[in-house]
Amino acid sequence: MNNIEIINKNYAEAVGGIKEQWLTALNTKWYEYIVGLPTYLQITYLVVVLHNQVLNGGFHQYFVNGYGQFAPETINALNIIGASKKSDLLKQALKIVNAENKSDKDFRQVLLNKEITQLFSNDDLVDILDTLDTLYYANENENVEILLGIYLLS
Secondary structure: OOHHHHHHHHHHHHHHHOOOHHHHOOOOHHHHHHHOOOOHHHHHHHHHHHHHHHHHHHHHHHHHHHHHHHHHHHHHHHHHHHHHHHHHHHHHHHHOOOOOOOOOOHHHHHHHOOOOHHOOOOOOOHHHHHHHHHHHOOOOOOOHHHHHHHHHOO
16 A cells, blocks of 8 residues: 555544534534544544645635644644654644634634634734745655655554
8 A cells, every 4th residue: 555545544534433513513522533533543634634724725724624623633743743844834823823822622612613803804814824834835855645654654
């Protein structure tokens, strides 16, 4: 199996139990499901989602679409697979979006409730986060498909 095949297989397994209503409901079931996955599936889900969101719409999209609730876990997952520079970029993005330095639990709540004005109402963060997107794309030394594949095959 090559990297893409192993990643796709593990990602499919990771998302297999997610219920559609969890993604739009203001509850903790989606989060609890993901953090309850076996480590290798959790890391696969977190890394794939971040990478796809940043490539498709940047860090702004990642947070607006609710995936930012997993930012602390994703920072850890990126470090585990050896993508420390991408982890640092997500850490910077999280500090920008969570400017009030809320606890992880409180941040998840205001993010899912769309109560972060500078993120949801006035787009103040688009340009700031776009700078981090550019750095993410430019970091070719940390190819997450290769790093995640190596992690999953080890």
